[in-house]
Amino acid sequence: MSILELCKVYHRRICQEIIRIIRRTKRKKRQGKVEEIEVEYPNFADVGNEASMQIAWGIVDRIGCLGRGTEIHGQTSGGRFENTTKNFLQQSFDLLQHLRPGKWQYSMQFPISQFDQYEHLANLEKIVEDNSELASALGTDYIITPDILIGRWAVADQEVNQEVIVVDREDEIAKLTPLREANFDNPHLILHASISCKWTLRSDRSQNARTEALNLVRNRKGNLPHIVAVTAEPLPTRIASLALGTGDLDCVYHFALTELKETLAEIENEDQMDMLSILIEGRRLRDISDLPFDLAI
Secondary structure, X not given: OOHHHHXXXXXXXXXXXXXXXXXXXXEEEEOOEEEEEEEEEEOOXXXXXXXXXXXXXXXXXXXXXXXXXXXXXXXXXXXXXXXXXXXXXXXXXXXXXXXXXXXXXXXXXXXXXXXXXXXXXXXXXXXXXXXXXXXXXXXOOOOOOOOEEEEEOOEOHHHHOOOOOOOOOOOOOOOOOOOEHHHOOOOOEEEEEEEEEEOOOOOOHHHHHHHHHHHHHHOOXXXXXXXXXXXXXXXXXXXXXXXXXXXXXXXXXXXXXXXXXXXXXXXXXXXXXXXXXXXXXXXXXXXXXXXXXXXXX
């Protein structure tokens, strides 16, 4: 199955499991009078924002989504979005094994202290919990649980030496690298990627993703994993709250970027189109189909 086919399956699953068409009564002021009108909108749009609803409808139409069914809560939508995205990444990244070989593990809501670069945080957190003065001075939010984590298992020397003798267990070389299984009695997974999933971007949700990213950057011992976010937010101006700037997130990925661009071109929303161009040309926003390739870097 190609990446394109996997993207179609991804969109289809999102349509079936997450997207719902909501009907609400909305108050609208007309000619000095407040009227109540019935509105329908996809559940990743903001009912209080006309552009958000218009863009969301355009995306829904382009991915062929009916969106009918029982309404689901926001937390449920978020959890399903995480799971659907994880499955897409696992299947698509597996297609690129020849570009990025390795034995990979995909997890959801897993503490980062279970990975090699962050295992020291478990000890640090225990020390801080047992000392109130340290807790007040340093804080306690060291161990985070990102939405999706991709870890790589250490490799046996037999695999290292598959083509030619590279290392010998008795040699006093390469004894500290976490990639060699022989260096540890209980090797930890090496964190390859941390992926934050945001079905929509409201209030402080973008800041939560940035805080998690900075935690990963500052508290690591070893290489920095890929740190990215995936969203279905229809408004580029809201995506910008997460995507603009550098130093924390590698990049933000949209679940349907092509459909978003086509919708904005159709409705001729210049403000949102201008922001989208800034994000794409500034290399801060990409499509979900780009993510497995970026993970292979």
